[in-house]
Amino acid sequence: MQYIEWFGTNFIGIFQAGADQFVGFITGIVPLLVVLLTFTNAVIAFIGEERVHGWIQKSSKYAILRYTVMPVLAVMLLTNPMAYTFGKFVKEEQKPAFYDAAVSFVHPVTGMFPYANAGELFVYLGIANGVSEAGYSQGPLAVRYLMAGVVVILIRGIVTEWITKLLIRRSQATV
Structure with a gap:
């Protein structure tokens, strides 16, 4: 019982x-x-949606802006998971690469902007706590995370766009 x-x-x-x-x-x-x-x-x-759409599309012509500024603004302004909706402003064949860049930035942003992805904050705080216990400041760690994140999202965006274009060409060649 x-x-x-x-x-x-x-x-x-x-x-x-x-x-x-x-x-x-x-x-x-x-x-x-x-x-x-x-x-x-x-x-x-x-x-005006037309103006916003036009401005973002003009800036998205350049890969460096498309895979750095756009994902950073999307994550900081809209936070995770809403940041991915910024992908509506890029061409269809660039959407996978934009998503890859944006999703790759939701962790590095937590040190400087913890509201952007509170779900990942525990990972950053675990590392930051170790850095503090070693006698170092958390500020430089947060800045380094952010800067490394921007470099990584640029690389991932460019590589993913290249792979996407390759796959599109292959699928069109087989049809």
Whole structure:
């Protein structure tokens, strides 16, 4: 009888923990994302979607801007996971590379801008804690993470775009 009571209590406890997590999302991240999305859409509507689209498309003509400035702005302004919606401003064949660059930047940004991807913050803080215990400052670490991240997303974006174009050419040749 004691085991059945223990099982019943703990079994329902799993669902209670899940419900508490769900309530945390409903009262935390979901309203934040809705407000960010509303704000972003309002700014785009105020400026004019055609102008914004044109400006970003003009800047996306250059790979260095497409795979550095655009993903950095997307992650810092829209945060993870909404940052990937910035990909709507690039050409179809560049979308995989933009996504690769943006998704690769959500970790390096956490040292300087922890709100951008709070889910990855525990990784950065674990490393930063070790750096602090060794007697070093966390500031230079955060800056180095950010700068290394920008270099990595540029490389990943260029390589992924090259691979995508190669695959498109191969698929068109076989058709």
